[in-house]
Amino acid sequence: MQIELVDDRGFDMWATFRGPFRAPERDYGRDEPNGNGAPAFQRPEVDGPKWEYRTWEMEAYWRAWLQAVREVYAENEAHLPSVIGKLPPVEIPQPAPRDVDPNEIPF
Numbered sequence: 001m002q003i004e005l006v007d008d009r010g011f012d013m014w015a016t017f018r019g020p021f022r023a024p025e026r027d028y029g030r031d032e033p034n035g036n037g038a039p040a041f042q043r044p045e046v047d048g049p050k051w052e053y054r055t056w057e058m059e060a061y062w063r064a065w066l067q068a069v070r071e072v073y074a075e076n077e078a079h080l081p082s083v084i085g086k087l088p089p090v091e092i093p094q095p096a097p098r099d100v101d102p103n104e105i106p107f
Contacts (some may be wrong), residue, residue, distance in 0.1 A: 001066070003039045003058045015039045015053060023062065038062075 002018040012033040019025070022079075029037025039058045043051035052058060 001059060001062055003062075005053070005055060005061045013053075015055070015058060017062075021062070023064070023065070 001021045003015055004018045006016050007013050010023055014084045016031065017039050025038070028041075029035065031037045031040045033052065036051050037042055039062060041052055041053045041061050043052045052061070
């Protein structure tokens with residue numbers, strides 16, 4: 001998991017995940033020019049929570065979060081119902097057939 005700071009030509013800066021991992025946006029929001037959210041996180045402080053934007057701190061936070069989620073899942077996996085049989089089959093869209101004039105092929 002990597003986190004990248006995005007600089008909007010000096011006007012604003014925000015953080016984004018780089019790679020396949022994304023925090024659940026419904027629960028943690030998304031960091032963007034006009035709002036705070038993941039991958040940034042709120043660090044408790046004496047005078048109120050502050051948003052953390054140091055990339056190494058954000059990466060450590062989300063790696064720990066992901067490890068905790070994995071541990072909770074592993075502890076409860078035997079008690080969870082399987083969803084494999086309940087998933088709908090993957091539908092691959094088929095392109096519509098086309099009429100091709102052999103004289104229009106450019107070779």
